[in-house]
Amino acid sequence: MRAVIYTRPGDSSVLRLVEREAAGPGAGEVRVRIVRAGVNPTDWKSRSGGFGKQAFPEVVPGQDGSGVVDAVGFGVTGVAVGDRVWTMLAQHTRPGGTAQESVVLPAENVTALPDTASFDVGAALGVPAVTAHRALTTSEDGPDRLAPDALAGLTVLVPGGAGAVGNAAIQLARWAGAFVISTVSTDWKAALATAAGAHHTVNYREGDPATAIRDLAPDGVDIVVEVAPAQNLRLDLQVVKPRATIAIYASEGGGEVALGVGQALSANARLQWVLLYTVGRSALRAAADDITAALADGAFGVGEEHGLPVHHYPLERTSEAHTAVEQGVVGKVLIDVRETARS
Structure with a gap:
């Protein structure tokens, strides 16, 4: 699979595209085949060293994303292979974020994406x-x-x-x-x-x-x-x-x-x-459930018609996506990790 990584802090030029084997989920984890990845200010601030020493020798950036579950680990309930989901805090305390074709996460960090919501919307949730x-x-x-x-x-x-x-x-x-x-x-x-x-x-x-x-x-x-x-x-x-x-x-x-x-x-x-x-697990779960309810009600969207212009970049141009966010582009920057009939 393809993944974007960096091994040292710096500007967006430290990001590079590599090929690697997809990891399998452990107990309590799921693997998500990422369709869209969101880019937030926290991503470039972390990459540039703004949050202190780099926690892992190699990092895949990206807290937010959307995609489809393609494997589940032992003990996982409430989510199954084939489910459309959105992620939060994918890179928090872990080296692997959403700027890659597959990511392994704790099951509690993924939430069902209603069928009426696009992958673009799902990848724009998370941090914001x-x-x-x-x-x-x-x-x-x-x-x-x-x-x-x-x-x-x-x-x-x-x-x-x-x-x-x-x-x-x-x-x-x-x-x-x-x-x-x-x-x-x-x-x-x-x-x-x-x-x-x-x-x-x-x-x-x-x-x-x-x-x-x-x-x-x-x-x-x-x-x-x-x-x-x-x-x-x-x-x-x-x-x-x-x-x-x-x-x-x-x-x-x-x-x-x-x-x-x-x-x-x-x-x-x-x-x-x-x-x-650091808001706590119960606050994160409450937020995920309420946000998903708003999605199901059709009350949350992206695009200029919803007040949030969307800017798309392919995975190989992740460095440009980071630069756009760092320079203060108005709207939501998304990385197209995979092509799909439904954005």
């Missing part, structure tokens, strides 16, 4: 959708699971609604019945956030965004799904209601946050840090 789910389910006055009407009566603010996590947060929040506002920087990104399901968008580069948000949500925002706290935290604290949650999942725009104690006390808000890799 699970992160968004976690951000939407940690508030003091909100639910710990998502379903239709679970967020009814609540207002969700999504800065960066044109990004992959922001897009997922908008789609999931809208499915769960929230009133959704997104802050954006351009008219095109406003159109993408609206396509994802945002009820209103606010261009933070124009006028007074705090006033604009307060006009839309006079009682304040219940949940903020925050991508850039260094830039946005002061604004967030101006628009949240008491006991609101600001769920921070990234540090775009800078890694240091200046927090005024008086403003924070007045807001009586919770700052919830969201790192997917």
